[in-house]
Amino acid sequence: MAASADDRTLLPYGGEIYNAVLDFLYREAEILDERRHDEWLAMLTDDIRYLVPVRVTSAHSLADSALRDMAHFDEDLYSLRKRVERFATEHAWAEDPPSRTRRHVTNVRCYEGDSDADVVTRSNLLLFRSRGDIHDHDLLSATRTDALRREGGRLKLARRTVLLDESVLRTQNLAVFL
Amino acid sequence: MNLEQVIDDVRSGMIPARVYSDPELFELERRRVFGRAWLFLAHESEIREPGDYVVRRIVDDSFIIVRDEDGRVRVLFNMCLHRGMQVCRSELGNTSHFRCPYHAWTYKNSGELIGVPFHRDAYGGEDGLRRSGMGLLPAPRVETYAGLIFASLDDDAPELADYLGGFRFYLDFYLRQSAEGSELHGPQRFRVKANWKIGAENFAGDTYHTPHTHASVVEINLFSAPKAAKRKEGALYFADRGGGTSYKLATNAGMRANLRSIGYPDEMIDRMQESWDRGHRSLVGQAGFMPSAATVLPNLSFVHNWPIVDDTGRVTPFVSLRLWQPVSATETEVLSWFAVDRAAPDWYKAASYKAYLMCFGSSGMFEQDDVENWASITQMAKGQMAERLNLNSRMGLRHDGGTVSEAIDWPAPGRAFVGFGEYNQRELLNLWCALLERDDDAPGDNGSHPRSRAAAID
Numbered sequence: 001m002a003a004s005a006d007d008r009t010l011l012p013y014g015g016e017i018y019n020a021v022l023d024f025l026y027r028e029a030e031i032l033d034e035r036r037h038d039e040w041l042a043m044l045t046d047d048i049r050y051l052v053p054v055r056v057t058s059a060h061s062l063a064d065s066a067l068r069d070m071a072h073f074d075e076d077l078y079s080l081r082k083r084v085e086r087f088a089t090e091h092a093w094a095e096d097p098p099s100r101t102r103r104h105v106t107n108v109r110c111y112e113g114d115s116d117a118d119v120v121t122r123s124n125l126l127l128f129r130s131r132g133d134i135h136d137h138d139l140l141s142a143t144r145t146d147a148l149r150r151e152g153g154r155l156k157l158a159r160r161t162v163l164l165d166e167s168v169l170r171t172q173n174l175a176v177f178l
Numbered sequence: 179m180n181l182e183q184v185i186d187d188v189r190s191g192m193i194p195a196r197v198y199s200d201p202e203l204f205e206l207e208r209r210r211v212f213g214r215a216w217l218f219l220a221h222e223s224e225i226r227e228p229g230d231y232v233v234r235r236i237v238d239d240s241f242i243i244v245r246d247e248d249g250r251v252r253v254l255f256n257m258c259l260h261r262g263m264q265v266c267r268s269e270l271g272n273t274s275h276f277r278c279p280y281h282a283w284t285y286k287n288s289g290e291l292i293g294v295p296f297h298r299d300a301y302g303g304e305d306g307l308r309r310s311g312m313g314l315l316p317a318p319r320v321e322t323y324a325g326l327i328f329a330s331l332d333d334d335a336p337e338l339a340d341y342l343g344g345f346r347f348y349l350d351f352y353l354r355q356s357a358e359g360s361e362l363h364g365p366q367r368f369r370v371k372a373n374w375k376i377g378a379e380n381f382a383g384d385t386y387h388t389p390h391t392h393a394s395v396v397e398i399n400l401f402s403a404p405k406a407a408k409r410k411e412g413a414l415y416f417a418d419r420g421g422g423t424s425y426k427l428a429t430n431a432g433m434r435a436n437l438r439s440i441g442y443p444d445e446m447i448d449r450m451q452e453s454w455d456r457g458h459r460s461l462v463g464q465a466g467f468m469p470s471a472a473t474v475l476p477n478l479s480f481v482h483n484w485p486i487v488d489d490t491g492r493v494t495p496f497v498s499l500r501l502w503q504p505v506s507a508t509e510t511e512v513l514s515w516f517a518v519d520r521a522a523p524d525w526y527k528a529a530s531y532k533a534y535l536m537c538f539g540s541s542g543m544f545e546q547d548d549v550e551n552w553a554s555i556t557q558m559a560k561g562q563m564a565e566r567l568n569l570n571s572r573m574g575l576r577h578d579g580g581t582v583s584e585a586i587d588w589p590a591p592g593r594a595f596v597g598f599g600e601y602n603q604r605e606l607l608n609l610w611c612a613l614l615e616r617d618d619d620a621p622g623d624n625g626s627h628p629r630s631r632a633a634a635i636d
Binding site: 052054056057058059064067069070071072073074075078079082083085086089091092093094095134135167168169170171172173174175 | 267268269270271273363364365366367368369370371372390391392393394395397398400487488489511516531532535536539540541543545546547549550551553557
């Protein structure tokens with residue numbers, strides 16, 4: 001998979017590519033917080049793979065802490081589109097009334113790409129989610145490794161792997177994109 | 179809380195709302211339901227090799243479920259014999275020994291105590307501490323069926339086979355689609371602010387919620403079957419300790435045609451023909467009912483569905499197991515596994531996994547909307563007004579005690595009704611009542627569970 005940042009050359013902070021990536025990630029966070037999901041789909045390549053593996057408490061090291069055979073999301077464009085279409089119905093109760101979310105994106109680093117991607121990025125995500133007027137808010141903390149590809153002069157997301165920091169999610173569902 | 183009154187009300191189909199939030203009742207459930215029933219912990223496919231282990235809970239009690247060096251499955255209470263530290267703190271792995279972090283007492287993966295540091299200096303050797311025969315406390319009862327590892331904290335629990343009774347037939351449907359049996363992947367784990375019984379009841383028999391709660395997945399053409407008209411044609415069956423729902427497929431079409439129609443490939447159907455008995459063939463092929471969701475008392479549920487998994491319109495089925503693991507009266511940890519036949523071709527396993535992820539589990543488009551309901555019910559049940567309200571769970575019952583429709587001819591264990599009705603939810607809660615009202619507390623006979631508990635609750 002092209003999404004690993006290991007052993008890649010770090011691109012300079014503040015450089016042209018870095019700024020373009022930052023713009024992409026900030027724009028994406030805003031679009032998702034504002035629930036403009038169709039615009040989000042347009043930021044993905046047709047061969048998008050969107051993976052959120054299940055984390056477990058493993059002995060000694062974190063190396064084996066992401067399950068290889070079970071994820072919270074393991075999506076392609078079809079399944080992501082279905083999820084977005086669902087939000088547009090009047091019966092997607094998990095997000096109706098909608099949550100108020102805020103995505104905080106930090107620690108952005110950019111690395112050289114490869115045959116599959118123009119640039120690989122690492123970023124941290126803190127997602128605040130508040131529903132209704134009774135429940136405590138949810139916080140989801142994660143790191144993301146993304147592969148971005150330039151298509152038609154614009155960067156698009158081709159691969160994303162989200163490593164959540166919880167083994168047992170303290171949120172009642174993942175009716176939100178990370 | 180007056181337990182007798184609660185039980186009378188539940189048996190009449192009028193459920194005191196507080197059963198979904200009452201902490202006193204939960205304390206009683208902890209001992210009388212979770213201290214007595216057979217409880218699912220893990221599947222043998224999760225611990226295939228000697229030394230493989232997973233750590234799971236029964237309410238607050240942590241257990242290591244491990245395959246020892248002789249290949250035997252052990253269920254060991256995860257508490258060091260010395261000072262009570264949790265011995266194994268990772269949730270899965272492979273090891274020959276478990277070593278307590280506190281003073282390094284060390285146990286073989288069979289549970290046997292084999293290492294005590296400074297045994298001679300500190301204890302005078304075997305004269306002071308005889309290691310042989312000592313080991314991590316085993317769960318009082320452990321038995322398996324179809325690869326499912328169950329434990330009971332009740333020494334006097336019936337045999338697992340007798341406990342499951344006729345429901346074993348339906349477990350075969352989900353988990354014995356070939357001689358090789360199933361493999362489980364997962365679980366996804368997430369906490370929901372809902373009472374554990376709500377999910378268990380829903381999966382046991384709530385076809386009535388599908389047309390509305392899950393309207394969105396029909397509207398986006400992910401799945402065509404949950405339409406109201408389809409769901410009420412399904413049968414609701416119950417056999418001994420469990421029951422479930424089904425969808426109606428063609429009558430007398432034959433097992434192959436009906437299984438093909440929901441996406442099973444021929445090579446898998448060939449293996450089902452060999453693995454299943456005449457009852458399965460008759461149920462699926464002649465009567466034309468396809469099992470979908472189900473629950474085994476108290477908190478293990480199943481689901482089998484067949485969404486459209488890609489743009490070509492391909493329909494692919496999946497099976498999921500889930501455990502409603504209580505955390506408190508008002509919070510539940512959901513453990514949700516994907517199950518698939520081991521002999522299935524790789525392409526099928528991949529498509530079925532995708533079907534599962536889209537529909538159920540932490541991100542599943544069905545499950546998301548379910549949990550929204552269940553958390554809301556639990557929240558509403560906390561208040562004072564809820565103490566005055568008995569929820570109507572009498573669907574399918576007439577005032578004279580008769581049923582709205584007659585039980586149908588059913589070529590499989592148990593009884594079944596066609597049409598909407600809360601028959602199964604009542605069956606499940608009646609079994610729950612039977613466990614709750616037994617005041618011969620408690621599991622084990624060491625007198626550590628005072629009989630006065632029941633009186634205190636009244």
